Amino acid sequence: MIALVCNCSLSFAQNGIVVFQTDFGLKDGAVSAMKGVAMTVDKKLQLFDVTHEIPAYNIWEAALRLEQAAAYWPKGTVFVSVVDPGVGSERKSVVLQTQNDYFFVSPDNGSLTLIAEKMGIKEIREIDEKINRLPGSAQSYTFHGRDVFAYTAARLAAGKITFKQVGRLLSPEIIRIDYQKPVLEHGVVKGTITILDIQYGNVWSNIDQKLLMRTGFKIGDSLLVKIYKKDSLIYSGDLLFANTFSAVPELQPLCYLNSLFNFSVAVNMGNFAATYKIGSGPGWKMEVRKER
């Protein structure tokens, strides 16, 4: 009886919201077809987006965007992430249920790395494509996004299938992208430049607020920031640690905590990344220490 209750609560953890993310762009009808499939499953679903402008095949960025947005949605939301360079190969199609009851429908190719770290894995199931596939689509080898991922996500979100009915339970492990995690060594904080906030050219790291607090850095400090591309020093400067861009004159650089509470650098009313030719990803590292 207890087990039954437990199964029931699992199967109704979904909330009817589906949030889509792809690297398809919005110039053609591919995203629209995915949403059409979802509406055909159940007109009462509510459909939203993270972004469809993930650079083609960029799994690292897919992982970051899910981490950035997912926690702000209601629990029970079903996310569909389709950045899938290995479509048709042996990579698995999975649904991950996090400890806090979000659902992520995605190829198991690293896209779920950061969400799994942040929210924890409750269960992972492999999508049984014999059952969970848009009727009539079996001959399509190349549009899993529409025929498997969107269809399964919609049916799960609408309660047409339980989480169990997605497919067989896998061991709670996923393919993970290897990247430099933030560390504090001898008063120096080291981390990775995870992403450029491209609209503004701000440079975001994975050095989080808690680690910074252990260093004793505080707003108003001048910090020595170094940026490396692999082992080459690309930028070095003393930057004010501020809580508003306007704390420094226009076109001057500063450092701050971004909306994810991560250490970041920017130019007030300017573009840090373009000015100093900074990139992002596992190859780009940042070091921060208090100026002496």
Added chain:
Amino acid sequence: MIALVCNCSLSFAQNGIVVFQTDFGLKDGAVSAMKGVAMTVDKKLQLFDVTHEIPAYNIWEAALRLEQAAAYWPKGTVFVSVVDPGVGSERKSVVLQTQNDYFFVSPDNGSLTLIAEKMGIKEIREIDEKINRLPGSAQSYTFHGRDVFAYTAARLAAGKITFKQVGRLLSPEIIRIDYQKPVLEHGVVKGTITILDIQYGNVWSNIDQKLLMRTGFKIGDSLLVKIYKKDSLIYSGDLLFANTFSAVPELQPLCYLNSLFNFSVAVNMGNFAATYKIGSGPGWKMEVRKER
């Protein structure tokens, strides 16, 4: 009595969903104004998009995007397509009901070419702009998209007007774009490059799976693919016919069936169109034969 029932079922074929397509882009407020008009008509409508990134005035691409996405939406969905270089001229504003009960609100300028071929025409009505026009908008000569098309689509989708009330019945003919249809001649398949899948640079033709099957081509075959711009040979190569990009090494070209089940060529993890300078549209032709 039977006729009455039939009329009733026609008038309620709509399902409350409106899907928008334009060449307006999303940088200004034009698409938002269209959706605002629809919400003002009825807050219970559900509004979605095909794309708003159709290249300016590109009717061919408008036709393609409707064909790509529409069939995945529930029957009864009302599509609004506004790619309208002839706005204000003598072109008609119409609503096309397809044989399978989708509705397309559009200028009759070729945008409906492929949907009419694919789904068949049940009825076409000309929008009576004396009735079906946003109140107070009569002095606006240039924004039919908002004042006529969005308004009429919303009222039709919400059941505020029946299909009959759109306006007078036209003969079931539309303006059609002339293009090379796929043919099989002496073992060679010929067709048109309909579109570039620009996010990835894949090259899509209108050569469909059924025609290919008549040739006997099968997965694993090596096929000789030639691409012409008008009469000039631009590309010629022997390509593996695969059902997954990873069937060839990275940066190698291949051919495959795309998500529309059409013959296409691509480079695994690369960009075929950019690499070989391939374009699309009626001027670009593709030939395929089995390698000997």
Added chain:
Amino acid sequence: MIALVCNCSLSFAQNGIVVFQTDFGLKDGAVSAMKGVAMTVDKKLQLFDVTHEIPAYNIWEAALRLEQAAAYWPKGTVFVSVVDPGVGSERKSVVLQTQNDYFFVSPDNGSLTLIAEKMGIKEIREIDEKINRLPGSAQSYTFHGRDVFAYTAARLAAGKITFKQVGRLLSPEIIRIDYQKPVLEHGVVKGTITILDIQYGNVWSNIDQKLLMRTGFKIGDSLLVKIYKKDSLIYSGDLLFANTFSAVPELQPLCYLNSLFNFSVAVNMGNFAATYKIGSGPGWKMEVRKER
């Protein structure tokens, strides 16, 4: 008793629709996080967009896009506009209720200039961030868009707070951008180029239809149009005043009333702004007189 009824009607003027505008772009998860916050407040809200492609920090364009789209939405709609170069500085966070009962949630930095002129100010309240802030977000100094603006807009739209509960009443004044208003002097109409319709390169002014009618200009007239960048003459030409682009041959310029009923110039099937190197904003002026 009358006062009570009045308060009640104020507190229920909202209609459950939230429309977002930012300069964030759609490449990352920032807009999605804002919508997630709104859905977490109330799943029954309906969420839409003006645009998220406002050029970074461009308050003038933020003001224009609100003016372009807002009036087409149902009364009671709550707009959120986040173009906020002064985030973290002393600029106020406000909600403006217009005379006709739309709501605008925005930094008070000029973004509301044109809406206030067009719709009139009924009341302005400063957002009390001690109450109206996403729980747990107090340490985030840089994402007011999500934690304050989206959260407050969603709660207001859903009726979780009344307009009064936004915060204290301010005097009914806002920060306004200074710009050249349209005037008629000695038969010459003068105004500002407010914006380029960038998808097509059309050039839009703030010279409205009513002012034009006072001049006696009418469709079919040839008008002498001059464009100045500050005091330098950039373009001068005699243009047909037409109500359809196809009134002139392809690639020929014309003048017309745009969808906002404002005087504009364009090239039929071409790009006026690119051809003649025209920009927009307070520095760009247009003069029109009837050709003699």
